[in-house]
Amino acid sequence: MQERDPATVFAPFNLTLHDGREILVREIGEGDKASLLAAFDRLSADARYTRFMAAMRQLPESMLEQATHPSPEREFALVAIATETGAPVIVGGARYAAAPGSDACEFAVTVGDNWHGLGLASQLMRALVDVARRRGYRRMEGYVLSSNTAMRRLAKRLGFADTPCPDDATLRVVALALQGNEQ
Numbered sequence: 001m002q003e004r005d006p007a008t009v010f011a012p013f014n015l016t017l018h019d020g021r022e023i024l025v026r027e028i029g030e031g032d033k034a035s036l037l038a039a040f041d042r043l044s045a046d047a048r049y050t051r052f053m054a055a056m057r058q059l060p061e062s063m064l065e066q067a068t069h070p071s072p073e074r075e076f077a078l079v080a081i082a083t084e085t086g087a088p089v090i091v092g093g094a095r096y097a098a099a100p101g102s103d104a105c106e107f108a109v110t111v112g113d114n115w116h117g118l119g120l121a122s123q124l125m126r127a128l129v130d131v132a133r134r135r136g137y138r139r140m141e142g143y144v145l146s147s148n149t150a151m152r153r154l155a156k157r158l159g160f161a162d163t164p165c166p167d168d169a170t171l172r173v174v175a176l177a178l179q180g181n182e183q
């Protein structure tokens, strides 16, 4: 396997939520399938809809497989792990993916319903932006339901521009320039 440039490597880290609880943030791995599925099962119907923009009762095997095997060249995914009653549990995640040859990547972020408002998504997004920037992407963008005020406020706080989606009035495009001053 090819060695990655040390400047673009991601190192796992611990963070403290606003309520004092500790979270480990690390790259997703193929061993995370069962805990990712469990995390999806715990999500409310609302959270699933705002994340996937579709009503989803189950996470299809193909999506689970893809989620736990990001392409090293074009994708990157983080999981946030809490230790509840002694066992590690996935309580959030953030990822980006880029089309082959593109200098723009698209993000997605999800935090378990019981963990909202503690600053977790903000910290996951900061880590994701940092990796994308170091790996040379020029722009990070996301498609967010217009009604998803939590995500839109969070994106704005992080410096993303929030504009209408030309093809779909129910969506907004939030975008951040990662290098220089372009938007």
Ligand SMILES: CC(C)(COP(=O)(O)OP(=O)(O)OC[C@H]1O[C@@H](n2cnc3c(N)ncnc32)[C@H](O)[C@@H]1OP(=O)(O)O)[C@@H](O)C(=O)NCCC(=O)NCCS
Residues within 6 Å of the ligand: 018, 046, 047, 048, 050, 051, 107, 108, 109, 110, 111, 112, 115, 116, 117, 118, 119, 120, 121, 122, 123, 142, 143, 144, 148, 149, 150, 151, 153, 154
């Ligand atoms: C949108 C989403 C990711 C936000 O996650 P979160 O972890 O609750 O986000 P944060 O805690 O970082 O920020 C949310 C709130 O916490 C507050 N907060 C953040 N940092 C804070 C701090 N240091 N002190 C006090 N409050 C803080 C923010 O003010 C924010 O509240 P506001 O947006 O109402 O003003 C989450 O609601 C979610 O997973 N939704 C479902 C999936 C989804 O919609 N994903 C986006 C599309 S890809």
